[in-house]
Amino acid sequence: MALLVVGSVAFDAVETPFGKCEKMLGGSAAHFSISASFFTHVQIVGVVGGDFAAEDKQILDAHDIDTSDLECVPDGKTFRWYGRYDYDLNVAHTLNTELNVFAEFKPKLSEKSKSARLVFLGNIQPDLQREVREQVTGAELVALDTMNLWIENTRESLLRTIKGVDVVIINDAEARQLTGVPNLIKAAREILSWGPKALIVKRGEYGAALFTKKSYFAIPAYPLESVFDPTGAGDTFAGGFMGYLSSQQTLDDAAMRRAMIFGSVMASFNVEEFGTARVQRLTHAEINERFRAFKQMTHFEEIPFERAVPATK
């Protein structure tokens, strides 16, 4: 298996100032896998209830996503999230969460899942993330996402899990909360000292940064005149990042930098419509066009200062 993701598959209900959607496919593993599917072959480990219908599964099938380890609990209900965004689309207000079958989720990996080359541990309880990580012994690169809930309530377990992964993918508030260090550069250095080879900090409308022990890489976000629904942007970024890496033979700094751009490209499409709607119908031409736009908007010539005009008085 090329790329494995463990995480939630959910039905989201989202209200924004621009519209409302009562039920759509969501959850970290769904956003991640649809995004990654443009670059590689993905397998999901997760759980859904008896209400996960043929048309829901069809969305994953259409992207050739392997759902053989997506467990179904026929008499249970799929995880549901109800959220609202006001005009500040950076802040999600959770109206209600029904964990349903996700409350008892224990990831079960088949032999095929365990053989994954790359693994993304979506935002779930860190004990569960670590159990999965310990089973994918041959993985070349394992990345992890987390959230404030686990930083506050299960900090020791989370730190143990972070020690065992290669890449941590979080947002700037989480990096500060995790370390207690307000300066992001210092916070990043501390997280890297725990073991991971790389830290990716997502900064929403300000872009994203990649920290390694030797190198720093930072990119702006794609400039969007309107953001419609930011739900899942972080997982869509991670899907583009890990999916692109999975398509590459060498997972070096240069590949990670390009993967950061592809992650940003995918996230920028994700927020243009509700849920996974825009990403679902993307083409490789559209993805590559926006990748090239990132080059244009960050390019400058490396000409050190020399006076071309005499500084006459």
Place this chain on the structure above:
Amino acid sequence: MALLVVGSVAFDAVETPFGKCEKMLGGSAAHFSISASFFTHVQIVGVVGGDFAAEDKQILDAHDIDTSDLECVPDGKTFRWYGRYDYDLNVAHTLNTELNVFAEFKPKLSEKSKSARLVFLGNIQPDLQREVREQVTGAELVALDTMNLWIENTRESLLRTIKGVDVVIINDAEARQLTGVPNLIKAAREILSWGPKALIVKRGEYGAALFTKKSYFAIPAYPLESVFDPTGAGDTFAGGFMGYLSSQQTLDDAAMRRAMIFGSVMASFNVEEFGTARVQRLTHAEINERFRAFKQMTHFEEIPFERAVPATK
């Protein structure tokens, strides 16, 4: 004259969590001109009081800054600003402002000042900015800074002034306040529709962006593990930007992009020590070294997506 700046020359008193300085050279024109002096020949139009001593003037003289249009009111006092920063160094708390001779400041331009090729209208009352702009009829490029005070209290005058300049250099909160548009990309488009050829938005620790009608360029900030005193960072940025442009024969998009980097380089040095202390003793080698660091931290190869590894199941 290569580059003219009109703005405040002040004595600042600053308290930060890391230290305290009771009196040092500050003000927009001082920060701007010392920064720009590394790239070009600068002239200041401003006003000081009888308390502006030989050692204060010596700082400007040492950078070959022309102070012949820096008016002195012998029986008046120089503008004083008292400010404090808490751990969030993005927010300056003004403890006290004594405008002194600056309250009655009327820029007086000599024939030499009026012949400037490039002009920076520092953050002063927009009527005064416009008066200056109307006198520098031969200028190739005129840039303007402003602040919330003028946006709130003298909006109509400010809009008239903006129509007459080539480049607006403000921060993101000011861009939103000026237009009433929360989305920065839309706000930028609106400001450009008023007349300026370019808008530069300073985003503090997130970097800066350059908007023109045809192009978008965005860069991260230089990653600093500690910020000591952010006072004057914006004017130091503008000084690096305008100073570098002034050294170039062609003021095209490519030169503006490099100027954005040099502006960011100068601002990153400025915040490392109190006031203008760090910038004062910079060398061109240090400036060029940090310029190259910007290239390294933003570089990625432009290779569109192609699968190097077959996406095997």
